[in-house]
Amino acid sequence: MKNKLGFWSIVLLGINSIIGSGIFLLPNKAYSLVGTGSIFVILFDMVLVLSIALCFAEASGMFKRNGGPYIYAKEAFGEFVGFEVGFMKWAIAIIAWATMAAGFVQALGDVWEPAKDTMTKDIIIAIIICGLGFVNILGVKISKLLNNIITLGKLIPLIIFIAVGIFFIKGSNFIPFGISTTSEEINFAPAALLMFYAFTGFESIAVAAEDMHNPEKDLPVATITVMLIVSIFYILILMVSIGVLGKDLATSLTPIAQAAGNFMGEAGALLITAGTLVSIGGINIAASFVTPRCGVALAEDGILPRVIAKNGRYGTPTTAIIITVILALLIALSGSFVKLAAISVISRFVQYLPTCLAIPVLRKKRPDLVRTFKVPFGPVIPIFAIVVSCWLVYNSDLEKILIGLGGLILGVPIYFFMKKYAK
Numbered sequence: 504m505k506n507k508l509g510f511w512s513i514v515l516l517g518i519n520s521i522i523g524s525g526i527f528l529l530p531n532k533a534y535s536l537v538g539t540g541s542i543f544v545i546l547f548d549m550v551l552v553l554s555i556a557l558c559f560a561e562a563s564g565m566f567k568r569n570g571g572p573y574i575y576a577k578e579a580f581g582e583f584v585g586f587e588v589g590f591m592k593w594a595i596a597i598i599a600w601a602t603m604a605a606g607f608v609q610a611l612g613d614v615w616e617p618a619k620d621t622m623t624k625d626i627i628i629a630i631i632i633c634g635l636g637f638v639n640i641l642g643v644k645i646s647k648l649l650n651n652i653i654t655l656g657k658l659i660p661l662i663i664f665i666a667v668g669i670f671f672i673k674g675s676n677f678i679p680f681g682i683s684t685t686s687e688e689i690n691f692a693p694a695a696l697l698m699f700y701a702f703t704g705f706e707s708i709a710v711a712a713e714d715m716h717n718p719e720k721d722l723p724v725a726t727i728t729v730m731l732i733v734s735i736f737y738i739l740i741l742m743v744s745i746g747v748l749g750k751d752l753a754t755s756l757t758p759i760a761q762a763a764g765n766f767m768g769e770a771g772a773l774l775i776t777a778g779t780l781v782s783i784g785g786i787n788i789a790a791s792f793v794t795p796r797c798g799v800a801l802a803e804d805g806i807l808p809r810v811i812a813k814n815g816r817y818g819t820p821t822t823a824i825i826i827t828v829i830l831a832l833l834i835a836l837s838g839s840f841v842k843l844a845a846i847s848v849i850s851r852f853v854q855y856l857p858t859c860l861a862i863p864v865l866r867k868k869r870p871d872l873v874r875t876f877k878v879p880f881g882p883v884i885p886i887f888a889i890v891v892s893c894w895l896v897y898n899s900d901l902e903k904i905l906i907g908l909g910g911l912i913l914g915v916p917i918y919f920f921m922k923k924y925a926k
Contacts, residue, residue, distance in 0.1 A: 508715045510725055512651060516789060517729030519654040520704035522661075523603065523786035526737060526759075530744040535753040536694040539677050544694045545741055549734040551895075552702040554888040556730045557878045558859045559706060560723035564875035565865065567718045570800025572706055572854035577804075579861035579868065583918060586806050588857050590914040592706075593797035595850045597827055600790040601835035604631045607783040614776060628835045635791035636828035642817040653785040658736075660778030664763055664771075665739045671766040672746030692898035699895065701737065703851050704789075705729060706858075723876035794831070795823040806921055849899055850910060852892050859885045859892070 508516065533541035562575040570577075572592055577585025608627050612618040618627060638649065705726060715721060740759065744752055747762040755761045760779070764772035799820045802811035815821030862878060862885045878884050896904065 510721045513715060513721055513725040514728050515651050515654040517705055517725060518732060519785045519789040520793065521702060521729065521733050522657060522736065523782055526701055526740060530741050531752055531755045531758040533694050533698050534745065536690040536697070539745060540691070541694060542738065542741055544691065544698050545738055547695055548699050548702055551888065551891050553730050554884050555855050555859060556705055556726050558862050558885050558888060560726045560876050561862055561874060561878045562858055563722035563726060564719050565872045568800060572858050573800050575861045576857040579864040580857065582806065584857060586801065586918045587911055587914050588854055589797065589801045590917065591850055591853045591910050594910060596790065596794040596797050597830050598834055600787065600794050601831045603783060603786050603790060604628050604831070604835050607631060607780065607787060610779055610783055625836055629832060631787055632828055632832045632835065635787060636824050639791055639795065639824050640815060640817060640819055640821050642819055649788055653781060653788055657778060657782040657785045660774050661736060661740065664759060664775060665743055668743035668747060668762065668766060672743060673749065676746050676749035692895065696895050696899055702733065706851065706854050719875050795820055795827040798823045798826070806918065849896060849904055852896055853911065855892055856889060859888045
């Protein structure tokens with residue numbers, strides 16, 4: 504039990520799973536779409552994400568098994584729907600890890616020229632993925648310690664950026680909403696979908712429930728705590744970025760680093776650059792821990808080969824880790840992951856929507872389940888989360904929607920093949 508995750512380790516894992524390279528590069532893209540209104544977009548996304556997170560909090564308080572969204576969908580809607588959610592969760596998590604490993608090398612190349620060489624890049628990617636896989640095989644204790652240290656390391660530059668930057672904000676840079684945008688029209692929905700990506704990752708917190716001390720009690724509170732902390736960080740970072748750079752924010756390739764350079768000089772820019780590398784590295788650590796466990800719950804139920812769920816010598820799902828490492832490495836080295844990563848936001852809603860729908864369903868279907876947390880106001884918040892999520896997906900481009908649906912279609916033959924295999 505001493506090697507399992509306690510409350511604050513869960514919170515740090517959640518923060519590490521969410522705050523990544525996006526927040527270091529996001530403000531410029533959002534500002535170019537809606538200008539100063541990007542602050543309202545962040546607030547809008549915060550309300551939506553907190554609504555979804557509340558649904559996850561209630562669901563996570565009912566179960567202590569690995570699997571997260573897969574378990575909730577399976578209990579509410581049956582095995583097939585659960586498999587589709589779980590299959591997409593594992594597949595997208597592997598692609599996302601591959602993308603983040605390559606993203607780290609790309610960021611490293613900006614400060615270390617040799618990292619731009621193809622062979623050097625591939626070697627570094629292999630070291631990151633295989634090294635973190637090996638660390639995970641050795642046990643939860645090492646992963647927990649590494650995750651806690653890296654998460655604190657990535658937050659320190661952001662805290663300094665906010666604490667110092669607020670004294671350099673110029674009120675004149677907050678041009679009225681609709682005037683500051685560089686677009687011909689105000690693109691609120693695309694901006695909301697874009698910035699929503701920066702919040703994704705919280706759904707992974709519950710995936711490793713069996714590696715936590717008291718998941719039924721800790722997960723609901725930890726999930727809400729994580730989302731509040733992340734939301735506050737994002738709002739403050741965006742306000743400082745706009746207040747310091749003004750209209751220059753729209754054209755900046757490294758907005759936070761440039762803003763830091765404006766009020767802290769070269770040392771500030773280097774601090775944020777280092778923070779970017781630590782942040783992306785931290786996301787890789789969180790992904791390496793959570794991703795293999797996405798497949799464990801499916802294997803425990805016999806929907807995937809049971810050997811995937813088998814723990815090795817150190818009490819970790821060794822087979823699941825090895826499979827995840829191999830697939831992530833192949834995708835990262837192939838270069839094809841860039842296009843596949845485009846479906847990440849849409850595919851996440853494959854997990855969000857069933858979980859939100861599961862709340863009212865499980866209240867009627869499984870009143871016997873002990874709930875350590877219950878979403879207030881009856882079905883209002885789950886329905887709000889579902890409607891707004893559907894609106895965001897509707898406003899996405901058709902290609903991403905089709906690719907996301909393609910992943911669900913791919914899971915159908917795999918499900919029926921494994922059902923036959925299991926028999």
